[in-house]
Amino acid sequence: MFTDFFYQLRREGVPVSLTEWMTLMEGLNAGLAESSLSGFYYLARAVLVKSESHFDKYDLVFQNYFQGIDTPQKLLDQVAKWMENPLPARMFSEEERNRILKKLGFPDWESLKAALEERLRTQDGPHHGGNKWIGTGGTSPFGHSGFHPGGIRIGGESHGRSAVKVAAERNYREYRCDETLGVRQFEIALRRLRQFSTRLEGIKDQLDLEETIAETCKNAGRLKLVWTRSRKNTVKVIVLMDVGGSMYPYINICSQLFSAVHKSSHFQDLKFYYFHNCIYDHLYLDATNSISKSVKTEDVIRLLNSDYKAVFIGDAAMAPSELCLADGNIFWDLGNELPGITWLERLARKFSYNVWLNPVPERIWERVYGSETIKMVQDIFPMYELTLEGLDKAVKKLMVRK
Amino acid sequence: MTKQITYKGTEDYIVSPDLRNSVNISVALSRPLLIKGEPGTGKTVLAESIARSLDLNLLIWNIKSTTKAQDGLYVYDTVQRLYDSQFGERDVSDIKQYIKLGKLGEAFASPERVILLIDEIDKADLEFPNDLLWELDVMSFYIPETGETIAAKHRPVVIITSNAEKELPDAFLRRCIFHYIDFPDQTMMADIVHVHYPDLEENLLTEALKAFYWLRSINGLQKKPSTSELLDWVQALTVGGIAPDRISREIPFLGALLKKNQDFAVTLRQLHSRGSKEQARSVNRGYGW
Structure with a gap:
């Protein structure tokens, strides 16, 4: 019964397993659907769908299947x-x-x-x-x-x-989950950056007090020490965020991500820099992008270890000259000897765990203003759209070397 | 056949039809019911309501970040035993007296059917739900120290709540019935407030709800106010003797609803611009940068 429904759900990306399908059959046999379609709707949803982010897909499939x-x-x-x-x-x-x-x-x-x-x-x-x-x-x-x-x-x-x-x-x-949500969801996504850090490797250098007491008591009071691995998070993150200009429409989502990153206290180290449109000789320390509060990009590349995970946030949309020419900087008074793209490549080479998050929706990357430069930046960094799903993928990407 | 027990909701807890449905599905299929939803939608209270409606005892297992699956089954108090062996008079060869059952163990050992609430399961370690899979499946566990097996005499009704702070493992999810509690709409919210404050004036409630839902609709709030905050706020309004027509204009006691500085700023700005828009509504005004 309804076997096609099962396959349609799976095709639409609702992860339904055989166990759950059998549970549904059990429920149908027990008469829990009350022989009505709406009864079936709620029964099947409760049994098959385990996350509210899949409810919408379920609704679509249900509608499709039962109306044809x-x-x-x-x-x-x-x-x-x-x-x-x-x-x-x-x-x-x-x-x-x-x-x-x-x-x-x-x-x-x-x-x-x-x-x-x-x-x-x-x-x-x-x-x-x-x-x-x-x-x-x-x-x-x-x-x-x-x-x-x-x-x-x-x-x-x-x-x-x-x-x-x-x-x-x-x-x-x-x-x-492919729509953008709030700070909290971002935080949860970022928390996964810890999950993969040292859990199985490393030396046992911490005294496991509880286990020591338990083992000692079992040992009739003769001391038996139990050691365990410390579970420190070793993830270090460098965030570089584009501010101003064409990023203005996305200010809301960027500030949400900003607060989520700052609330995530579980990183071993977090560096935050700003840039305007593209990265040149200087990185700015706050969103005003003033040269008095800046550091040399050169120094950042030289001083930080290459195990920092680099997250770029920006729309990557600019005039091709800003990216490819010497002195292409949109601030005329700050010339640049090296074109922006060279700086991006250097950063990508240094920090081999890197992603670019783009607040512009992925489906319009190819035709939006700046599509040429988006394409060029995409050649350097794996680019994801700045939604929960995109961030999830990005976090996974950050855990493996490119 | 055993008599089917059905949950109908209780007087002091307003339940939506599909939540009631999910509870009954989980009871009938004897699968744990996993409840998710925004904070303040009454996840924890649900279990109390079910217990009262079905007239069963409720056991609550509060999960903390340090909770281990083992704690729910039993704890072997080795320290007490060691102490007794050196200074006490008790017979330390009887290990049984040092085995203390956890909440899950208690639920299994109970002579009658109980409701077991595993509250905020996402607080614990990632592996925690997986460690309980077997025990929840077969409803029994073995205590190697005494050679005893604790098996459930009656399958407890298991309610699990989660605030979605961590993803739960797939294997665990597969065994659960899932329900997401929607944030109540205005009519349902009115019922909920009525349950708590039966004597509330009708137009005060209407105005308060209007302001409350307007507040929730503001974009960019870091923490949206929830039911419990609304209840506090309504009480503040009644105690403060605020006239209903002032409520949505000024939103007095905003601090009862919003808990973050930034949210305050955002809301006040919106409130201000809404006020000036209302004044300017009759005047045809052009926009320009």
């Missing part, structure tokens, strides 16, 4: 537009319902689906209060706040509580 209707995002948005400014929900009396029921009868799924597809193709705008097109408050089979014996509710609120179209509401859209 392809709903490309564009179409959904289009229909959502038609449904704006709805008529107030119309309450139908018992007689009215019966009259409509008699007139229309229960349509079968197939013809209803075909009809909806046809409407989606031919409807050109909002229609409310009627009996054919997708709209509100009428007796058409499609739309909401109206009545039709076997209709499909599209958006809106359920007034009759009949069809399971909860999935279409996509209440969990904001929990998706």
Whole structure:
């Protein structure tokens, strides 16, 4: 039963295992779905999906599987537009319902689906209060706040509580992990930078007091020392952040990441530098980018050990001259002998654990302003978009040498 | 067949239908129920409510960063035994008296069915949930010191809460029923506040909720106010005798809702700009840099 549903979930990236699937079957046998689709919806979600970040994918698959209707995002948005400014929900009396029921009868799924597809193709705008097109408050089979014996509710609120179209509401859209979230989520992602640090290697140089007491007592009071490995975190991080100019629209997300990094007290060392558009001879110590508070990039490269993990944050979008030419610096008074790209390459060579986080969404990297320079920077650093999922991937990348 | 027990919620705890559903699924399938959700959505209180509704005893195992899986099963008090062997009168050859059962052990050994709450499981070490897999699966464990096996007479109802501070291992998740508690919407929140303050004036509550949800909708808050903060705030409003029409305009006692400096600054700025926008609404004003 529903085996395809299982595979569709897996295809969409919801990690469902066989164990969970068997549990679901057990639940179905025990009658926990109450023989209703909405019962099945909640039962299957509770058993199969173990993270709220997958709820949205689950909703999409559920909707897809149990309606058999392809709903490309564009179409959904289009229909959502038609449904704006709805008529107030119309309450139908018992007689009215019966009259409509008699007139229309229960349509079968197939013809209803075909009809909806046809409407989606031919409807050109909002229609409310009627009996054919997708709209509100009428007796058409499609739309909401109206009545039709076997209709499909599209958006809106359920007034009759009949069809399971909860999935279409996509209440969990904001929990998706490929959307950006808050400081706390960033912190959790960063915490993984510790997970992989020394746990299995290193010498046993710390006295395990608890085990020593236990072992000594078991030994009838004769002292037995137990040693253990200290679990210090050895991760050292250098963060270089682009500020000002084209980064302005992303100031919010960058400041969230900034506070998350600073709250993560588990790094052995943390260095924070700023730059504007591209890195040249100087790195700045605060966001004002003034030369009086700066250090030489040369010195940073020379003085820090190469085991620092380097995180670059920036949109990498600039004029190609800023990246490739000597004296390309956007601050005219600060010429640079070496082009920016050389500095980036030197940093990448020195800190071999490196990533570039880009607040520009990945899907538009190829056509946004600065796509040439994004491409060039991508050749030097592994680039991820600055979302939770991107940060996760970046953290994993930071644990292995390029 | 044993009588199916169903959880229906209790008077002092407002439960959404799908949460109730999840609880019943987990009881029926005898799998642990893993509850996640924003802080302050009543994860811990849920277990108390279930215990009361089903009329079962509740055992709470609070997890701390130092908690080990072994602590939940049993602790062998070797220090006491050593002490007794040197200075005491007790018979130290009877190891049994030095074995103290942990919360999980107690739940297994209990003569009747109990509810076991494992609170904030994500506080412990990463390996912690994995260490409990076997015991939660077969509901028994072996004590090598005494050669005893503690097996559950009745499978306890296990409720586990997590604040998502750490990812839980997949193997552990596979064995759980999962439920995410949504932040309550305005109507449900009104019910919740009513449970705590039955005599609250209706328009004070409406205004307070309006301000509260507006506050939560502000972008860039580091810590959004949650239910418990709302409850404190409502009490402050009542005690302070604030007129309802002042609430959303000024948001008095903001400190009860927000706990961070930066959040204060953000909110005050928004509040200010909202106020001036309202004044300027009639005036047609152009924008420009």
